[in-house]
Amino acid sequence: MYETLSFEESGDVARITLIRNRINVKQIRELERVFDHLEDVSKAKVVVLRGHSAGIDFHDFDPKEAMDIHGFNKWEKLVNRFETLDKVTVALVDGPCVGGGFQLTLVCDQRICVPGATFQLNEVRQGFLPGMATFRLAKYVGLGHAKRLVMTGAVVGAEEAKRLGLVDDVTADLDGALARTIESFGPMHTVAFTLARRLLNESYGTQIEDALGNFLAAQHRAISQTAFLDTLKAEHKKQ
Amino acid sequence: MRTVGDLALAATRVLGADLAPGAGAAPDVAPGLAAYPSPHRPPIPTRTGAPCDTVPPMLDLRPRILSVGTANPPERWSQQDLLDRFKVTDPKICSLFTSSHILTRHLYLPEGAPEGGPLPESQGDLLRKHRRGTLEVAPKAVERCLEPMGLGVKDIDYLCCITSTGWLTPGVTALLIREMGFREDCSRMDLVGMGCNAGLNGLNPVASWAMANPGKNALMVCNEICSAAYVFDGSMRTAIVNSLFGDGVAAVLVRASERDERAFAPKILGFDSHIIPSALGAMRFDWDDEHGKYSFFLDRDIPYVVGANAEKPIGRLLKKFGLRRRHISHWIVHSGGKKVVDAIKYNVGLTDYDVRHTHSVLRDYGNLSSGSFLFSYSRLLAEGRVRRGDYGVLMTMGPGSTIETALIRW
Numbered sequence: 155m156y157e158t159l160s161f162e163e164s165g166d167v168a169r170i171t172l173i174r175n176r177i178n179v180k181q182i183r184e185l186e187r188v189f190d191h192l193e194d195v196s197k198a199k200v201v202v203l204r205g206h207s208a209g210i211d212f213h214d215f216d217p218k219e220a221m222d223i224h225g226f227n228k229w230e231k232l233v234n235r236f237e238t239l240d241k242v243t244v245a246l247v248d249g250p251c252v253g254g255g256f257q258l259t260l261v262c263d264q265r266i267c268v269p270g271a272t273f274q275l276n277e278v279r280q281g282f283l284p285g286m287a288t289f290r291l292a293k294y295v296g297l298g299h300a301k302r303l304v305m306t307g308a309v310v311g312a313e314e315a316k317r318l319g320l321v322d323d324v325t326a327d328l329d330g331a332l333a334r335t336i337e338s339f340g341p342m343h344t345v346a347f348t349l350a351r352r353l354l355n356e357s358y359g360t361q362i363e364d365a366l367g368n369f370l371a372a373q374h375r376a377i378s379q380t381a382f383l384d385t386l387k388a389e390h391k392k393q
Numbered sequence: 394m395r396t397v398g399d400l401a402l403a404a405t406r407v408l409g410a411d412l413a414p415g416a417g418a419a420p421d422v423a424p425g426l427a428a429y430p431s432p433h434r435p436p437i438p439t440r441t442g443a444p445c446d447t448v449p450p451m452l453d454l455r456p457r458i459l460s461v462g463t464a465n466p467p468e469r470w471s472q473q474d475l476l477d478r479f480k481v482t483d484p485k486i487c488s489l490f491t492s493s494h495i496l497t498r499h500l501y502l503p504e505g506a507p508e509g510g511p512l513p514e515s516q517g518d519l520l521r522k523h524r525r526g527t528l529e530v531a532p533k534a535v536e537r538c539l540e541p542m543g544l545g546v547k548d549i550d551y552l553c554c555i556t557s558t559g560w561l562t563p564g565v566t567a568l569l570i571r572e573m574g575f576r577e578d579c580s581r582m583d584l585v586g587m588g589c590n591a592g593l594n595g596l597n598p599v600a601s602w603a604m605a606n607p608g609k610n611a612l613m614v615c616n617e618i619c620s621a622a623y624v625f626d627g628s629m630r631t632a633i634v635n636s637l638f639g640d641g642v643a644a645v646l647v648r649a650s651e652r653d654e655r656a657f658a659p660k661i662l663g664f665d666s667h668i669i670p671s672a673l674g675a676m677r678f679d680w681d682d683e684h685g686k687y688s689f690f691l692d693r694d695i696p697y698v699v700g701a702n703a704e705k706p707i708g709r710l711l712k713k714f715g716l717r718r719r720h721i722s723h724w725i726v727h728s729g730g731k732k733v734v735d736a737i738k739y740n741v742g743l744t745d746y747d748v749r750h751t752h753s754v755l756r757d758y759g760n761l762s763s764g765s766f767l768f769s770y771s772r773l774l775a776e777g778r779v780r781r782g783d784y785g786v787l788m789t790m791g792p793g794s795t796i797e798t799a800l801i802r803w
Contacts (some may be wrong), residue, residue, distance in 0.1 A: 193717065331615070349739065352739075368738070368739065370732075371700060371738065371740070372739045
């Protein structure tokens with residue numbers, strides 16, 4: 155069914171494992187298919203993206219042909235779909251995480267890596283840009299570190315990544331850490347969860363008046379859901 | 394009367410739904426619009442990966458929105474201009490006007506009274522203002538709609554005029570026919586009093602008429618002179634309304650014709666409505682005994698009530714056509730006000746980019762009631778980003794409380 159990745163789903167957890175460690179057109183198409191499935195059909199509450207990636211495979215670009223910006227737009231749309239999925243997304247990084255691979259992990263809700271993992275955005279060194287990591291990275295690590303990582307293409311080890319806030323956990327036991335992470339999200343109230351994520355993602359670029367309007371709209375949606383009513387009922391029972 | 398949806402379904406019954414490949418594999422796809430390979434015309438690929446709607450050409454005579462024209466009264470006012478003209482000093486009302494997401498509006502304003510407020514206008518004065526405004530603005534919108542198509546009013550076979558800002562009998566259609574010289578045999582419909590959502594309540598029968606009369610020209614005019622529908626009494630209730638609405642007219646030409654096959658104009662594929670009867674009184678324009686005028690009332694919870702229900706018609710509309718939200722490239726949402734647009738954004742999952750024209754129309758014109766969404770539609774076209782094959786959703790909200798939606802495809 156897939157060549158560049160494997161996909162399996164059991165219970166609440168869907169797992170995407172990258173088989174190909176360079177992103178090519180085929181892998182992008184397969185990720186699109188997986189996201190179609192996750193958006194349209196899947197009942198999973200957690201999506202795990204596992205593997206390592208050396209970034210874009212340049213073999214799909216012909217230097218004799220004019221460069222096309224639309225492919226990059228497609229990539230960003232794909233990344234944004236992953237970012238706005240109505241499920242908890244967790245990246246498990248088990249090796250070098252470079253370029254586009256790094257970009258994908260940045261939109262996950264949690265990032266966990268092995269001690270030997272490294273992170274790098276090497277695009278500027280190669281004469282192009284690391285996608286919308288230019289937009290997202292500074293929110294995690296601050297502008298100073300973001301400039302260093304993007305402009306110099308510095309390689310960041312697992313421990314430094316944790317210090318910077320790039321990853322949430324460093325462990326040799328990825329499966330154990332994943333189980334704990336899933337546990338930590340507790341009862342998954344999808345609507346409240348995705349609204350909170352959206353407001354946080356928007357928090358750096360919104361004026362407070364607009365942010366307040368957005369918050370009120372989101373909060374009204376959240377308190378109109380059965381999840382919140384159930385919480386209220388349970389609290390009243392306790393008293 | 395048969396609706397667009399009925400005809401599409403009838404088409405399938407003639408052909409047999411199981412002829413459509415993929416219909417079995419994707420039960421969500423409405424049978425009438427399941428992928429159907431046309432021997433004459435390759436399906437238009439979609440940018441969003443949406444399934445292509447391909448019905449055989451002979452049955453694909455769905456109406457298209459061929460042209461749009463808009464116009465406003467000549468005078469344009471900032472929110473501060475209004476406060477100055479009517480010497481408003483109440484800090485709460487001043488703040489409501491100046492912190493609004495509306496910068497300017499076109500209005501027919503009365504003179505300011507020396508002691509503050511407007512010089513009084515009776516309900517009779519307001520009705521005359523509505524008629525005068527209609528006669529000044531509507532012909533411009535109609536001409537701007539027809540002129541690019543090389544058409545004149547004599548070419549129009551069906552005229553639908555929509556308004557909620559003034560009562561006229563004979564209606565706006567009769568007035569425009571006399572003033573602009575439409576043909577005597579022009580069929581007509583006046584849709585009066587349905588409020589901000591009415592543009593889509595009108596487009597539905599206009600599209601059905603166009604489909605039942607192939608090749609004939611139907612013109613829909615959303616004619617709202619909101620400055621002919623106000624009460625000024627210094628209360629917050631009326632200040633909210635007075636800070637929001639603007640005057641404007643939008644006209645669209647709708648036709649179902651084989652000769653438009655190559656036109657870059659969207660087909661109207663279908664509609665879905667949603668009414669919230671429990672919120673019947675939340676938005677209303679009713680008689681105010683105290684002021685001897687009609688007065689508009691907006692419940693403060695209404696933006697959220699509309700938001701909380703917005704997913705329902707959108708979900709049903711897309712499901713009928715086997716589409717998902719990600720397949721929709723363009724969202725044309727009524728500029729009802731900042732809060733209701735926020736509520737729709739967070740309930741339907743739209744971004745600021747999706748509602749950019751909704752915001753900019755609100756900023757530049759205020760809420761133009763039934764024609765607002767057509768001003769946004771016009772801006773979308775002017776932007777030049779629409780591609781052949783793109784899907785769009787039109788969405789209007791108003792009294793009922795109600796949400797009206799339509800699916801179109803270029």
